[in-house]
Amino acid sequence: MSQEQALVAAMVEAFPRQIAVGGPGSVLLAQRTGWTAVHGEPLPQADVILRFEPEAIAVLAGPPAAPLAPGQTISPVYGQVGSDELAVPTGALFLRFRQGDRAKDHRAALEQAGCRIASLPDHAPEAAWLRASSGSIADALGGLDRLRDLPGVESVEPQLLRRRAHR
Numbered sequence: 498m499s500q501e502q503a504l505v506a507a508m509v510e511a512f513p514r515q516i517a518v519g520g521p522g523s524v525l526l527a528q529r530t531g532w533t534a535v536h537g538e539p540l541p542q543a544d545v546i547l548r549f550e551p552e553a554i555a556v557l558a559g560p561p562a563a564p565l566a567p568g569q570t571i572s573p574v575y576g577q578v579g580s581d582e583l584a585v586p587t588g589a590l591f592l593r594f595r596q597g598d599r600a601k602d603h604r605a606a607l608e609q610a611g612c613r614i615a616s617l618p619d620h621a622p623e624a625a626w627l628r629a630s631s632g633s634i635a636d637a638l639g640g641l642d643r644l645r646d647l648p649g650v651e652s653v654e655p656q657l658l659r660r661r662a663h664r
Contacts, residue, residue: 508533511635512573516586520652524577526584532574533557534585536634539566547583549658554585572634575657582659588634589615589656590627590641594649600625606647611640623651 509528517523533556535541540548540555541563547556556574565571575584590612594600599622600607604614612627627644629636637655644653 508571508573511633513635513638513641516575516638516641516655518654518657526575526577526657528573529576529583531559532583533560534572534574535561535565535569536572536587537566537569547585547660549585552587552658554587554658556583556585570634584657584659586634586638587656587658588628588632588637590637590644590653591656592625592627592644592653593621593651594623595651596623598623598649603647603649607644610643610647611636612644 512528515525515527517525532546535555535557536553538553540550540553541557541561543562544557544559545555546558549555561571572586575586576582592600592607594603601614601617601622607614607625607627608630611630613630615626615628618624618626627637629640641653641655644650
């Protein structure tokens with residue numbers, strides 16, 4: 498097994514095979530075989546299918562051709578079964594508590610669940626953007642159910658980047 502294949506195999510094991518997005522009647526997204534997302538600079542130039550410049554993420558057909566640079570990570574690419582659309586996790590999670598229940602008041606419970614508050618939207622005191630305490634995208638996605646089970650949580654959604662759709 499090549500180093501690239503071993504890297505992709507380890508990635509598949511570290512990330513959830515499927516993630517649920519949406520509220521009741523949520524949609525399941527499954528890992529897409531044959532696709533890899535590289536997070537961090539410098540973005541690869543070869544085999545890039547999709548590029549998200551501000552977020553420094555590139556989607557590749559297959560594993561990265563070159564070793565990762567310091568600070569770069571990889572993640573799987575997800576998609577809904579039967580759809581060609583690709584979705585790339587950023588590691589950010591958007592959590593919302595019940596109306597009137599301020600997210601910042603739950604900082605300790607969120608930290609115990611393995612997350613830290615990255616930012617609090619001014620317009621929605623019941624909401625927060627979270628990141629895994631470890632900084633790992635896999636840990637963020639793996640903790641979705643744990644966060645959804647916290648008292649008062651109405652929804653938790655992973656931030657997923659998708660190709661821009663033109664109407």
